[in-house]
Amino acid sequence: MLKPWGKTVDDLPVVMDYRLAVAPCVICGRPGTEVNHWMPQMLADDPEVKPEWDKWAQLNAPLCVTHHRLWHKKVTPWMHGFGRNGNHD
Numbered sequence: 243m244l245k246p247w248g249k250t251v252d253d254l255p256v257v258m259d260y261r262l263a264v265a266p267c268v269i270c271g272r273p274g275t276e277v278n279h280w281m282p283q284m285l286a287d288d289p290e291v292k293p294e295w296d297k298w299a300q301l302n303a304p305l306c307v308t309h310h311r312l313w314h315k316k317v318t319p320w321m322h323g324f325g326r327n328g329n330h331d
């Protein structure tokens with residue numbers, strides 16, 4: 243109970259700030275991160291990956307756009323759009 247106002251926490255309006263709802267970049271600490279999967283999502287339908295995709299999908303790290311692009315540029319340069327212009331296609 244929030245005594246001065248006669249309200250409970252459930253009465254408070256909820257505003258979700260998705261920019262801050264996820265952890266900051268593990269490299270530079272910036273907010274506004276994207277989820278970087280250990281196993282690239284584009285491989286989710288790969289026959290060797292698909293049976294265990296739910297577990298692979300849990301292995302991830304929050305990265306800002308800059309570090310997410312850098313990760314893909316260095317680790318998955320074969321992915322369409324990475325390693326050439328740095329854009330996530």
Ligand SMILES: [Zn+2]
Pocket residue numbers: 267268269270271272305306307308309
């Ligand atoms: Zn970063």
